[in-house]
Every structure is written in structure tokens, then in C-alpha cells.
Amino acid sequence: MYVAVKGGERAIDNAHRLLAHARRGDPAVPEVAPAQIREQLALAVDRVMTEGSLYDRDLAAIAIKQARGDLVEAAFLVRAFRTTLPRFGATQPIDTAAMQVARRVSATFKDIPGGQVLGPTFDYTHRLIDFLLEAGAEVDEPARAAADPVPMPRITDLLGHDDLIERNPPGDPDAPVPDLTREPLDLPAGRDLRLQNLARGDEGFLLALGYSTQRGFGRTHPFAGEIRLGEVELEFLAEDVGFAVPLGEITVTECQMVNQFKGSATEPPRFTRGYGLAFGHCERKTMGMALVDRALRAGELGEEVKAPAQDEEFVLMHSDNVQATGFVEHLKLPHYVDFQAELGLIRQMRAEIAARAAAAGPDGAVLKEAAE
Amino acid sequence: MSALATSGTVAAGGYNFAYLDEQTKRMIRRAILKAIAIPGYQVPFASREMPMPYGWGTGGVQVTAAILGASDRLKVIDQGADDTTNAVSIRKFFEKTSGVETTTRTANATIIQTRHRIPEAALTGDQVLVYQVPIPEPLRFLEPRETETRVMHALEDYGLMHVKLYEDIATHGHIATTYAYPVKVEDRYVMDPSPTPKFDNPKMNDCAALQLFGAGREKRIYALPPHTKVVSLDFDDHPFEPTKFDHACALCAATHTYLDEVITDDAGGRMFVCSDTDHCEERRAEGHRGALLGEAPAAIAGAAE
Numbered sequence: 001m002y003v004a005v006k007g008g009e010r011a012i013d014n015a016h017r018l019l020a021h022a023r024r025g026d027p028a029v030p031e032v033a034p035a036q037i038r039e040q041l042a043l044a045v046d047r048v049m050t051e052g053s054l055y056d057r058d059l060a061a062i063a064i065k066q067a068r069g070d071l072v073e074a075a076f077l078v079r080a081f082r083t084t085l086p087r088f089g090a091t092q093p094i095d096t097a098a099m100q101v102a103r104r105v106s107a108t109f110k111d112i113p114g115g116q117v118l119g120p121t122f123d124y125t126h127r128l129i130d131f132l133l134e135a136g137a138e139v140d141e142p143a144r145a146a147a148d149p150v151p152m153p154r155i156t157d158l159l160g161h162d163d164l165i166e167r168n169p170p171g172d173p174d175a176p177v178p179d180l181t182r183e184p185l186d187l188p189a190g191r192d193l194r195l196q197n198l199a200r201g202d203e204g205f206l207l208a209l210g211y212s213t214q215r216g217f218g219r220t221h222p223f224a225g226e227i228r229l230g231e232v233e234l235e236f237l238a239e240d241v242g243f244a245v246p247l248g249e250i251t252v253t254e255c256q257m258v259n260q261f262k263g264s265a266t267e268p269p270r271f272t273r274g275y276g277l278a279f280g281h282c283e284r285k286t287m288g289m290a291l292v293d294r295a296l297r298a299g300e301l302g303e304e305v306k307a308p309a310q311d312e313e314f315v316l317m318h319s320d321n322v323q324a325t326g327f328v329e330h331l332k333l334p335h336y337v338d339f340q341a342e343l344g345l346i347r348q349m350r351a352e353i354a355a356r357a358a359a360a361g362p363d364g365a366v367l368k369e370a371a372e
Numbered sequence: 373m374s375a376l377a378t379s380g381t382v383a384a385g386g387y388n389f390a391y392l393d394e395q396t397k398r399m400i401r402r403a404i405l406k407a408i409a410i411p412g413y414q415v416p417f418a419s420r421e422m423p424m425p426y427g428w429g430t431g432g433v434q435v436t437a438a439i440l441g442a443s444d445r446l447k448v449i450d451q452g453a454d455d456t457t458n459a460v461s462i463r464k465f466f467e468k469t470s471g472v473e474t475t476t477r478t479a480n481a482t483i484i485q486t487r488h489r490i491p492e493a494a495l496t497g498d499q500v501l502v503y504q505v506p507i508p509e510p511l512r513f514l515e516p517r518e519t520e521t522r523v524m525h526a527l528e529d530y531g532l533m534h535v536k537l538y539e540d541i542a543t544h545g546h547i548a549t550t551y552a553y554p555v556k557v558e559d560r561y562v563m564d565p566s567p568t569p570k571f572d573n574p575k576m577n578d579c580a581a582l583q584l585f586g587a588g589r590e591k592r593i594y595a596l597p598p599h600t601k602v603v604s605l606d607f608d609d610h611p612f613e614p615t616k617f618d619h620a621c622a623l624c625a626a627t628h629t630y631l632d633e634v635i636t637d638d639a640g641g642r643m644f645v646c647s648d649t650d651h652c653e654e655r656r657a658e659g660h661r662g663a664l665l666g667e668a669p670a671a672i673a674g675a676a677e
Contacts, residue, residue, distance in 0.1 A: 110451070110632045110645075111672055124461040126468075127423035153638040161640055215507070216516035260548075269544070307516075 023068045034061035046251075046280025047071055051321060052078025053181065053200045055250050055279050072202070076322045083181070090177040092235040092244055096228065096254045096277075097154050103229040103281075106155045108258060114152030119229060120281075155226040156256045156273065165258060165271040187313055194296055194316060195289075199277060201319030203285040209309040210291030218307030220294045221260030222274065229253045229281055253278050255286035259294050262301050272301060390437040390470040396420055400438035400593070404584060407595035412557030413525075414508050419591040429462055429487060430588030432504035436466065436485050439500060439584070445473045447481035452489035452630065452647030459487070478650050488551075490572040492629050492651040495581035497598055503566045505587035508594060510554040510564040530562050533605065541610055550615060556603050563594065563602075570604065571615040571630045577602040619644040622664035623673060624655035634672055645672055 024031065038045055038061035048060040052075040060078055067073035103119025106112050118124075159165040178193050185197065198206060213220055231251050235244040255276035263269030274294025276286030295309040308314055318324060388394065396418075403417035422430040440446065448463040450456035454476040462485065463474050475481050478491045485502040495501060507513075511521045514532045524530070533554060540548040547553075553570035557563050565576060566585060576583065576596060583596040596602060606612035620627045622643045629651060631644040643664055646652035656665065665673070 109635055110453075111634045111669070113635060113638050118457070124457050126461070126465055127425075151638065158635055158638060161638075216512045216514075219513045263544075 023066070032065060034058060034065055037061040037064050043281060044069075044071055044074075046278070046282050047203060047285070048074045048078055049280055050278040050282050050285060051075040051200055051202065052082065054078050054082040057280075072321045072325050076325070079322055087179070087182070089236065091247065092237055093171060094232045094234065094250075094252070096232060096252070097152075097157065099152075099228055099230040099232050099252075099254075100249075101152050101228055101230040102251075104152055104226065105224070106226045107224040108155060108226075112155060112158070114148070114150050152228075154228075154256065156258065159225070159258065159271065163268075163270065166262065166273060168273070185316060187316070189312065189316060191293075191297070191300075194312065195275060195277070195293060197316045197319055198289045198292060201289070202321035202324065203282070203288065205319055205321065205324075206288035206292050207284055208288075209295070209315065210288035212307065213291050213295045213309045218295045218298065218310045220257075220272075220274070220291070222257045222291055222294065223259070224287065225256045225258035227253070227255045227283060227286070229283070251280050253280065253282050253286045255283070255290045257287075257290040257294055272297070387469055389442070390440045390466065390472075391423070392420065392434065392437045397438040400434055403593045404435065404438065404595060407584070407593050408582070408597050410561075411596055411600050412561030412563040412594060414587075414592040414594045416591055417593050419588045422588065424461070424465070426589035427506060428458060429485070429504040431586030431590075431593070432485050432487070432502050432588075433462060433465070433586075434588060435502050435584050435586035435593060436483060437470075439502075440466065440470055440472060440483060442470075442472060444482045445475050445480055447475050447478065447484045447650075448486075449484065449489060449491070449648075449650075450487040451632070452491075453649040455649065476650050477654075478648075488567055488569075489630070489647060490568055490575045492646075492648040493654075494575075495579060497580045499581040501579075501581050501583045503568075503583065503585045505564070505566040505585045505592070506589075507552075508564055508585065508587040508590050508592040510552075510562050525561060528560065530556075533562060537605060537607070541607075547606070547610065547612075553612075554605050556605060557596065558601050562605070569615055569630060570612075573602070573604045573612070574614060576600075617644065621646045621652060621655075621662050623662040623668060624652045624660045624665075625662040626652070626655055626660070636669075643668065643672070 035058075038057050041061075041064065044064055045057050045060045048063055048071055049055055049057065051072075052060065052063070054060075056078075059081065060074065063074035063077040064071065066077060101114075101117055101119075103121060104114070104117045106116065156165055160167065178190070178196065180193065180196050180200075185193070189197070212218065214222070229251070231249040234247040234250055236247050237244045253276075257274035257276075259272045259274055261269035262272050272294065274290035274292075274297075276289030276293065278285045278289070292309055292315060295307070296312055296315060298305045298310040299312075303310070305311060390397075392400075399418055403415045407413065407415045419431065419434060422433055424430060424433065436446070446463070446466055448454065448459045448466070450459035450462075453459065454463075466472060467474055478484065478493045478495075482498060483500050483502060484491065484495075485504065487504040490501065509518070509521050511524055511530075511533060514536055515521050515524065524532070537547050537549075540546065549570065551569045552564055552567040553573055555563050555565055555573060555576065565573060578599050578601065579596065580598055582598055583600075585592075585594045585596075587593070604612040615630070617627075617631050619631060621629060621631060623645050626646055630647045632647045634643050634645060635641065636643055645662075645668070646655075
């Protein structure tokens, strides 16, 4: 029971006890361990790491357990932990062309150097509930093949060889890396900051916005040039050692959308790019992100800005689900002081109308006069 | 795959022939009949959730499920090929849920479900071609609101489309639409042919086979009865031109077919091969030999080698 003022403290304590009890569920059922979440709910862990902006599978697994499976709440827990961590600097840019690929598909070519690699995907499964999972069944060993030394160049690089796709501006290794979590968002944002915002943005929000561009609200004619999933090396340039020190490997998903061309009377037309990147296996997220990234480049590419997905301020200001859920859910907080003021006003206005109606008598002459 | 197949067999055991229940099929058939009666008109229908994702052919699968009979022979292609992943998946779905015979031979099929291509071989009056359609509304990218586009169709108000094609010519010197190229059906409805390359548009005109179009997510069915007049939109001074290729197929030497570009290395190596794999294999069986036949990787050359 909600107790407004006195007794609030005890109510909160009791609510938290009840929450822990509800989280545990039926004690006759074995408690789930974070390691089980990490291993068997891996895609939930990946989403929480991505939207929580922290690559730590174990931490994300605990957060999911603590949040009772609410992934936005779990991302929130991870963010709140992340914010306490000191920041030493930025790593060297990762090289996704050198990725140890677990999955790699291109919709733009039938076959590509290094081949199409389906990897672990739901894509071609038939969505029929597998009742064998209820009891838990042994799974078959995966098919194995000898390691293939054939390199897997990025499709966009192959298109770049023929000058068919716009060139990415060259990176500046000395430029400072902007960090949304340390500085407020300044609009208009550069593409780097926009991508940073989208990378930690809500999957559902980006999915819906990306979908809206496919249905005509800011169309960009996209093709999934390439989606690749796998491990990349992470290196950190330590000033005192003077060279890049390997930190380890992380799994990322990268999506490169190839979109309809841009050219002019003097420039030959080239395909344009949309980009998505996320921690772990977050394919839907990176595809939505790449669609929205491309849509947000409307101004830069001289396109008319008229759809929500093309509106930088609209997208960047509303993409963060921790911010969004906080503000939407804050409506549950007591607001009775403000509401009391509204109550006073509405009663006053009603009383004034009633008084005028009474003064006008049954024929409503005063109101009629006012209307004229 | 074996784990999937096992789980599928167990779960699919309780489903009706071709997955959908008979009442749903009847509803879809009514929509199909209406679509045939008004060629090119998009008939709304109560599209169902299917056990594959929206955008992966749920409309085509529902149309096929509604017209499929036990004696049919089904062919499923994607990008012109029978061995494309999604074509394999849909073919397996119907094998599992209906048990009908499947084939890769265009001439042997009674129903052909397709995504993005029309077979190269001319179809016959005994065949039905079922298209998977993502966005059935040809005006959608000019006017995103359905409430508006339905009125435009009702009033036969297609000025916006002609303005778009004109602006393409003014900007690019060409009509910059290479697939999903809009057509006019029997001088009345402007229709989206689904994202087939415009190379295939002429095959839709006066086609002997019944052509059915299913859009699951957008909940629309439309149709072209046999021998319907289908004209690609153009201007007198910029007539419609199907895509042409500078190459012959590297496997079967065909010069009249739609070709896929295959990247063979990261040093600019390319080969061009028929997108319609069945047609290409038949030509090779007839003795036609392309320049790279024998050298092409098995993944491209397929079973005919």
C-alpha cells in the first residue's frame, strides 16, 4: 500500500523485501545462476552490454538477474556501475576487416571472397515452438571445418576499389575522441557523436525508426552490404611504453548498409553508407542503427529533411532508453502539490462559468451575448 | 540442421495441410478471387502471423498455402536460384507441412513462389507464379500515408508518379529506378511488380500464367490474370528500356538472361553468371558452354558440373 508521507520509509523497505522475494520466484524451483544467464541468455547479455555501454558479460548477467529479466532496467544497472569507473583513455580504433569472423553475410552479392558464413542465426529457422526444450535435450555437436586462410575483405572496401561507394573521411589519430558520457550532447552533433548516441540507443526505438524509413518516411533505398559478427583485437596506446598494448578481444557486430547514390553534374554518382556497430551479437540493433545513421545524413547529402528518422534532434534526444524510461516512469512519483494547484484552478473556472450561467437566468442571455 | 528438423517435425505434426487452417485459406482465396477480378488492385486481407519473419515472404507463403493442392509440384526461388538460403527454407517448410512434391525445374512446376525474379523460361497456362512482396504500394515512396494513396488509386491520380520519373530524368538523365519499376495494368491501376529487376517487367505482359502477389506485413494481395496487359511507365522521348548486360553468362554463354555479378577476389576479379540457375543448368545440359565453365567455384557453378 502506498503511504504518502509518514510510514513511507517502512513501506519502501517492505517493497524492496517483497521485490527480492518476487525476483526469486517459487523457492521450489532452483535459483538461476548468473553464469547460466551469461551462457544461455547470451543475446540478452549482449543487448545489456551494448545499451549499458560496458563490455562485461558477467556484470551484465548479474544485472539481468537482479532486474528480473527487464533488459532496460539491467542496462540501467550497468550504466550506474559504469559511471563510477575511472576513464584511462580511448583504445586504438578496432579493425573489423581483421575480425575473426563467426558470421558474415552480404545481401548485395551472391558470393564474395571468403564466402558467406551463416553462423549461429535464427534467420532460416521456422518459428515453431520446440517443446523438446522444456525437458532439456542434448544438442548435436556443431559441424566443423578446417580454418580457412582466405581473407574476408569488407564488401564496402571492394566497392570502394571501383570508386562505386563514397569514401569515408580519413581518420585523424590525434583528434580527441568525444564521449557522450562525460560531456553533454551538443547539437548539431558530428557523425561520430551521433553514432555514439545510436550505439547506446534503445534497440526498439532504432528498429522502429529504421523501419519507418523503409516504409517511406525518409526512404534511403538500403541494401545490407554486409553484416559481420566476430572477435576483434583491442589495443591501447600506453604513453609511457610508447607502443600499442593488446588488451584482449571483444565480440562485436558490424552492419554496413549500402544506400542509393549521390552524385552531381560534376561528381559521378556513388553509393552512400549507413553504419551500425554494437557489442556482442546485436544484429537487429546494428541494422536499425545503420538505417537511422544514413537517414540522419540527409542534410549532409542534400536531401529534404521531413521524416522523424532524419531529424537529428528528435532522434538523438529520444534514443536513450534509460533517460526515456526514467522520465516516463517518473510520472508515478507524487505530484500532488502541482496537482493541488491545478485542482484549485479548474474548480475556480467551473465556479465562474456556473456563476455566469446563474446570473443569466434560464434563457442563457449572458452566455449568448458573450458568444456574440 | 538435424536438431532443427527434429524440433520442426514434432511441432509441425499437429498442423493442417500447408500449415494454415482451412478457414484462413478460404479467406485468402476470396481475396485472391477479388484480386483476379480487378487486375492490379490491392485487396486487403487478414494476413496471419507465420512461422517466419515478416519481410521474408509471409505474403507469398500465405498465397501459396491457400492455393496448394496435394497434386501440385512446387518450385521456390529467391534471386532466381533454388539454392538461395531463404528459398531452401520456404521449400522445406512446404515439404514438411504439406508433403507436396517439389522441383527445381521451371517447366515441371505447377506453382512457382519467387522473390525478386521471374524465371527466364516462358511460363504456361498451367502454372501460377506467386510473388513475395515487401511494399505493395507503388506510390508509397512518394506519399507515405495509406489513407492518401488509396484515394489516389481510386481517382486514378498518378500525376505524382510521372513527376517523380520526370525528376529522375532531369536529375540523373535516366529514370533512376532499376527494380520495383512501376507498371500500369489494363490501362487502369499503377502496380508495383515487387522488387524484381526491371529486366523482368516485359515478362509480366500477356503472360500465360496466373500471377499472384502476396504482401504479408502490409496485408495486401493483388493479381494479374493470364494474358493481362502490363505496361512499364515511361515517356515518349524516354521509352522504357530493360537492363542490358555487356557480358555473356560465364557458365552457359547466354546473352539474353539476367546476370549476377560475383566477386572472385579482392583485386577486382569478377564473373557474371545467370541468376536463373535452372535455366543456366538446362542450357549447359544442352551443350552451351560459357568462358569460365569448369573453372568457376562449385558454389557458383552448382550441381550441373
